[in-house]
Amino acid sequence: DAGVTQSPTHLIKTRGQQVTLRCSPKSGHDTVSWYQQALGQGPQFIFQYYEEEERQRGNFPDRFSGHQFPNYSSELNVNALLLGDSALYLCASSLGLAETSTDTQYFGPGTRLTVL
Amino acid sequence: GQSLEQPSEVTAVEGAIVQINCTYQTSGFYGLSWYQQHDGGAPTFLSYNALDGLEETGRFSSFLSRSDSYGYLLLQELQMKDSASYFCAVRDRDTGRRALTFGSGTRLQVQP
Numbered sequence: 650d651a652g653v654t655q656s657p658t659h660l661i662k663t664r665g666q667q668v669t670l671r672c673s674p675k676s677g678h679d680t681v682s683w684y685q686q687a688l689g690q691g692p693q694f695i696f697q698y699y700e701e702e703e704r705q706r707g708n709f710p711d712r713f714s715g716h717q718f719p720n721y722s723s724e725l726n727v728n729a730l731l732l733g734d735s736a737l738y739l740c741a742s743s744l745g746l747a748e749t750s751t752d753t754q755y756f757g758p759g760t761r762l763t764v765l
Numbered sequence: 766g767q768s769l770e771q772p773s774e775v776t777a778v779e780g781a782i783v784q785i786n787c788t789y790q791t792s793g794f795y796g797l798s799w800y801q802q803h804d805g806g807a808p809t810f811l812s813y814n815a816l817d818g819l820e821e822t823g824r825f826s827s828f829l830s831r832s833d834s835y836g837y838l839l840l841q842e843l844q845m846k847d848s849a850s851y852f853c854a855v856r857d858r859d860t861g862r863r864a865l866t867f868g869s870g871t872r873l874q875v876q877p
Contacts, residue, residue: 653807682864691852691867692808705863739807754865756800756807 653757661763670725670760674742681723686737735764767791769868776874785838785871793858797836803849848875
């Protein structure tokens with residue numbers, strides 16, 4: 650049973666560039682959430698995709714955008730990179746819209762983004 | 766908005782019991798989750814409490830008091846492999862049921 654996979658594992662970009670991160674959810678899951686985790690901090694919710702639509706969004710600027718494909722995989726795009734975007738980007742998958750009381754989110758290993 | 770507070774670091778010895786507390790402020794609380802994250806690894810789900818009381822899963826237990834906006838994670842028979850960061854996370858009306866708001870994490874160091 651394949652877990653959540655993310656690519657690439659590490660990425661180095663310079664300020665102003667654009668980046669695309671990819672996520673494949675756990676087998677059988679249809680909902681993908683993206684989180685940003687700065688060093689020494691807890692993950693911060695960016696947005697969630699279900700049925701190829703953004704269903705909920707956290708407090709992140711429009712430079713952060715995403716997409717979900719028919720096979721439930723997802724991409725996170727960040728434009729006009731800033732130094733402060735350096736972080737671990739985590740993808741989490743779950744089944745359904747996570748409104749059940751026992752929703753569990755399964756996290757991928759993350760992509761470490763460094764902006765120079 | 767919402768906020769969660771948990772201790773930044775806890776140290777304990779192998780075989781001991783440790784309790785990691787979490788207090789939260791939210792609007793329209795739905796539930797409290799706990800996640801474990803080893804250095805360089807992904808957060809992994811440990812437990813979830815939607816109602817008051819204790820949930821037990823093997824060596825780990827989690828407690829919730831909704832009236833006190835307080836919960837804790839109890840780790841028993843500590844093992845070296847339990848050294849990791851532990852995060853409490855809430856699901857609430859502000860972020861919606863579909864998102865988790867995490868605390869800053871408690872780094873647990875288990876010593877021999």
